[in-house]
Amino acid sequence: RQIKTMVMVLDGSMTLALLRGDHQLNLQKLADGTGAADIRPAEPDETLERLGAHPGSLGAVGVKDLRIVADHALRGRRNLATGANTDDWHYSGVDIDRDIAVDEWLDLREVSAGEPCVTCGQPLEVVRCIETGHIFKLGRRYAEAMGATVLDADGVERPITMGSYGIGIGRAMAAVAEVHHDDRGLVWPVAVAPYETVITVASMRDDAAVAAAERLYGELQGQGVEVLLDDRDARAGVKFADSELVGIPWRITAGRAVADGEVELTERATGDTQRVAIGDAAARVAATLASARP
Structure with a gap:
């Protein structure tokens, strides 16, 4: 029954990302949901300057000057606890709809083992893996900065929507090495x-x-x-x-x-x-x- 407040900097702007206390933030979901290209956690001194408290006592109650995004799992929740933005102080009985001005509801959390698949309903299995390649949407931010445009059906110039597609050769080698080795060394396929x-x-x-x-x-x-x-x-x-x-x-x-x-x-x-x-x-x-x- 705890609200976890993650203070993030998205494209240079501080943002509060709220999750259930037992959930973990998925940075890729945060990027996809907000459209931000540059994401990092706020430094402790940045957090102290803007919110007046250190991590562990942070919250979004009464915050008006920062963007607030919240995970769907918190929607409609009541009687929650969260930091009061004063060191070692917390609020209880928080109603997220009443007490926190959420700007946008997003899917932000990591899934957990055993949760039902949204497609087939079967329980999910969580396993360790190595990312050897990726595909993701960059949007129009860089296209607009570079002036990269295309003519639409009406002959009007529009900024292109960019995507990123890549494979990591080094990561692929590491994945092969993890699977194909013994006590004497590598066993290359x-x-x-x-x-x-x-x-x-x-x-x-x-x-x-x-x-x-x-x-x-x-x-x-x-x-x-x-x-x-x-x-x-x-x-x-x-x-x-x-x-x-x-x-x-x-x-x-x-x-x-x-x-x-x-x-x-x-x-x-x-x-x-x-x-x-x-x-x-x-x-x-x-x-x-x-x-x-x-």
């Missing part, structure tokens, strides 16, 4: 892997292994495979650990098996390793990758 295959030379002192690796590197490139050749002068264990950390889907190891005319194929996701003839390795990997690509 083939569709988004920076390289599809890494060829690891176990020892750069083994001329036969180096020659086999370079041959396979050329063959895989010729078949359109995105391949990395690890020919660093480092221990084999270091190279294996690095390829697992980076998460390249397949590894071809040119090591002792080269003496028998074979190399090792290792799948990063499962760790399964098999020996195949050097002459068959490129075709085997290329065919496997082709079936895994979207």
Whole structure:
């Protein structure tokens, strides 16, 4: 039975956003409902200067000089408590329709798990997620500032209504990493892997292994495979650990098996390793990758 008073600055103007005490403000809904492009919480000194109190004792009763928007869940509510804009003082018995001059009623709150879906009526499930892309309406604010217009049906210039559409490459990578990893590092799906295959030379002192690796590197490139050749002068264990950390889907190891005319194929996701003839390795990997690509 508490009114939560959020002091926000919308496009440079202070605004009070009111919600039920157990609800949380959704900033995107606030932006959509008010049309504001620049939204931030008011600083404590700004709040103190305009309302005369610190957060925890703020309210909208008797406020006349600020815009007040309220969530629909408060409409018609009575016997509420809210800050009195004096530190450590609160009003009780507040009737929001009688005591607060709400300028606009909006949908401002976050939904909660278990609430019915407005479309099908089934209970909602709330899960954590990562925003990898977005689409939202910018309105005409920037169009008017830039003088961006279009002729309407009557030949009259009108400011265009703008939208923003974007995808975050870094966020998309973070989302993939959260889902596709293990205790050794990343496990890139083939569709988004920076390289599809890494060829690891176990020892750069083994001329036969180096020659086999370079041959396979050329063959895989010729078949359109995105391949990395690890020919660093480092221990084999270091190279294996690095390829697992980076998460390249397949590894071809040119090591002792080269003496028998074979190399090792290792799948990063499962760790399964098999020996195949050097002459068959490129075709085997290329065919496997082709079936895994979207």
